Amino acid sequence: MRYLYTLAMYLVTPIIVLRLLARGVRYRDYHRRWRERFGFYDLPPVRGSIWVHAVSVGEVNAAEPLIKALREEYTNAPLVVTTVTPTGSERVRQLFGNSVSHVYLPYDLPFAVSRFMKRVRPRLAIIVETEIWPNLYFACKKRGIPLMIVNARLSERSLRGYRPMQGLVRSALSCVRQIAAQSRTDAARYRSLGMDPSRILVSGNLKFDMPVPYDAVPAGDALRQQWGRLRPVWIAGSTHEGEELAILEAHLEVLKRLPDALLLIAPRHPERFKMVENSVRSLGFSTATRSTDRVPTAAHQVFVIDAMGELMQFYAAADLAFVGGSLVPIGGHNVLEPAALSKPVLVGPHTFNFEEITLTLIREGAGARVDSSDALGGDVLKLLLDQGRRAQMGTRAKVVFDSERGAVKRVMELIDRQLQE
Structure with a gap:
């Protein structure tokens, strides 16, 4: 099933790129750094990084207190933050400046994921909220990189969307070491997708810990x-x-x-x-x-x-x-x-x-x-x-x-x- 998924990803990639170009007509930042979507980065190679993925603005805001805690606790570990959207990228720059490295997460294509892993070389991968990308997850497992989903949430709508490919999702979730769910409901939904219950706990919502800007x-x-x-x-x-x-x-x-x-x-x-x-x-x-x-x-x-x-x-x-x-x-x-x-x-x-x-x-x-x-x-x-x-x-x-x-x-x-x- 993973091979079929990968084939489908290759087939839809031209459509995804066209959509990216179309969005760039109204918001030009979508046209910038497009090579990163395929794993080509100007970022100098790092080793032993802690990698945090937050897809867009909301997830970056949720991750803010966690990223700040990671900076304070692991001062010697490079921090790499990935997003998918330009607005998420801009928010990373606003919050953290040059104290973290930022690139776009590549499309879930094996060659692009491999390039990303070789450049970032994380010692820990942290996914914020809900982003299940099978090739990315399997790449972490293959390289022995501990993978966590934190502030994990799964709406009823998302759950229904995953069910037609539940076998693939279950296999991807087997690569995850720990899920820290926002609520008991979210934890139950991850269990229904096939996640090992012993690897799920309820930690609460990171957004409650977000700092209110002092000004x-x-x-x-x-x-x-x-x-x-x-x-x-x-x-x-x-x-x-x-x-x-x-x-x-x-x-x-x-x-x-x-x-x-x-x-x-x-x-x-x-x-x-x-x-x-x-x-x-x-x-x-x-x-x-x-x-x-x-x-x-x-x-x-x-x-x-x-x-x-x-x-x-x-x-x-x-x-x-x-x-x-x-x-x-x-x-x-x-x-x-x-x-x-x-x-x-x-x-x-x-x-x-x-x-x-x-x-x-x-x-x-x-x-x-x-x-x-x-x-x-x-x-x-x-x-x-x-x-x-x-x-x-x-x-x-x-x-x-x-x-x-x-x-x-x-x-x-x-x-x-x-x-x-």
């Missing part, structure tokens, strides 16, 4: 000072195609009751920044953007955050946060970022990527679920009009966030054990 709250306060502390402000973070129109319609509903309200909207992907800005303007909103105007004025109704790595300060500046990817079946994004800043959290019906965290926030009264796109405006308006409820939800959100911390310490103990063995 996020002061920066948020400064923003509020500029556009007015009493002005109602809500933010829609990490939005996707199919959500922005519903969000803008919700803001129209809010403006009928609160004419000075301000919407901050942050599209998830940079290649969509201009498209979202044009959509906002076409609907007649008075619009400002981060790249051009820096901050909105009292005259602006919508502010498009067309910049990466700045979301936390805008969460800090808002009265409440809607987390995107949840009105459409993307599965939602990180609800912990606004929770860490004591903000009430709203989500749509599709939150399978952050299922247990979202349910915990809702159960503890820190968050609320919007049943549909049509209900978003009314739910936002109710919260903007109820300062007492917002304060209560924000306090509970911070309590949930603080109470779940400690996953980094547990994962570091597992890493120490693997390296000692």
Whole structure:
């Protein structure tokens, strides 16, 4: 089955490359360093590295506290961080600069994986969240490299996707020394895929250990000072195609009751920044953007955050946060970022990527679920009009966030054990 999988990978590679080129039309970083996708690197050869793979921005943010702990604990070991997306690459540079080496993970083709392994020569491989690449996993086993999946999560949707090739997935998972799952539900799903139960434990979610940027709250306060502390402000973070129109319609509903309200909207992907800005303007909103105007004025109704790595300060500046990817079946994004800043959290019906965290926030009264796109405006308006409820939800959100911390310490103990063995 692995041979069939590899053949299929070779056959679809031209399609993958064409998709890469197409995405590069809107976001040119997809055209840069494309040779790395096939294992050709300018990175000087390293030996005995600790390699961490985080596919994109969300996974890099989740891995941040772990990577910092690895830098402190293993000062003599080179750290190599791989991503798949340019936005993930940019986030690595923002967080770690030159203190880690960064390259793109190659496609799961045997020759590309072999080149990667020869250049990086890891003593430990750490996959963040969910990335099961059979040829990569078998290459680690063949070379005797301990492989771990940390902060492991597996949605019901992903589980269904893996089932048609469960035999191959089971074989790939046999190469994994340890899975540190986010929750009991995730652990059970990995067991159902055939992972040895003795190699799975529940460590909690690394994202609870993420550091809140020291300047996020002061920066948020400064923003509020500029556009007015009493002005109602809500933010829609990490939005996707199919959500922005519903969000803008919700803001129209809010403006009928609160004419000075301000919407901050942050599209998830940079290649969509201009498209979202044009959509906002076409609907007649008075619009400002981060790249051009820096901050909105009292005259602006919508502010498009067309910049990466700045979301936390805008969460800090808002009265409440809607987390995107949840009105459409993307599965939602990180609800912990606004929770860490004591903000009430709203989500749509599709939150399978952050299922247990979202349910915990809702159960503890820190968050609320919007049943549909049509209900978003009314739910936002109710919260903007109820300062007492917002304060209560924000306090509970911070309590949930603080109470779940400690996953980094547990994962570091597992890493120490693997390296000692």
